[in-house]
Amino acid sequence: MKESIPLTWRRIPERYRMKGNKCTNCSTNYFPPRIVCPKCRRKGKMETLYFKGAGKIYSFTEINSPATGFEEQVPYVFAIITLDEGSNVTGQIVDARGTDVKIGDRVESVFRKIQSDDPEGLIHYGFKFRLVKQ
Numbered sequence: 316m317k318e319s320i321p322l323t324w325r326r327i328p329e330r331y332r333m334k335g336n337k338c339t340n341c342s343t344n345y346f347p348p349r350i351v352c353p354k355c356r357r358k359g360k361m362e363t364l365y366f367k368g369a370g371k372i373y374s375f376t377e378i379n380s381p382a383t384g385f386e387e388q389v390p391y392v393f394a395i396i397t398l399d400e401g402s403n404v405t406g407q408i409v410d411a412r413g414t415d416v417k418i419g420d421r422v423e424s425v426f427r428k429i430q431s432d433d434p435e436g437l438i439h440y441g442f443k444f445r446l447v448k449q
Contacts, residue, residue, distance in 0.1 A: 333366040346402040368424025370398040377413030421447040
């Protein structure tokens with residue numbers, strides 16, 4: 316499914332800078348940003364938080380049968396990442412196969428092309444993750 320140009324532009328802060336937020340009442344971090352803290356409701360006050368993009372792999376899978384628009388990228392590894400700030404995020408692990416990845420591996424975010432609408436259409440960029448060599 317293609318994303319509209321206005322929606323793409325509205326999502327730039329969260330896709331390009333990993334912009335989330337933090338509840339000042341319960342100190343819970345959220346990505347993507349939320350308007351209201353699910354725990355505190357009206358008592359919570361949200362403030363902007365920029366995530367560093369580093370974390371650990373919580374779970375992963377290797378995709379061999381992709382969604383529409385991602386056919387050229389198969390096979391690729393898709394993971395749930397627990398960021399150091401405490402929020403979970405899903406993302407693609409680049410430059411790795413499923414046999415290279417283990418639960419608990421450290422990753423860092425990188426800025427990459429996500430997909431393009433067609434040869435001359437809108438190109439969507441955002442964050443993906445790569446393994447941190449130790």
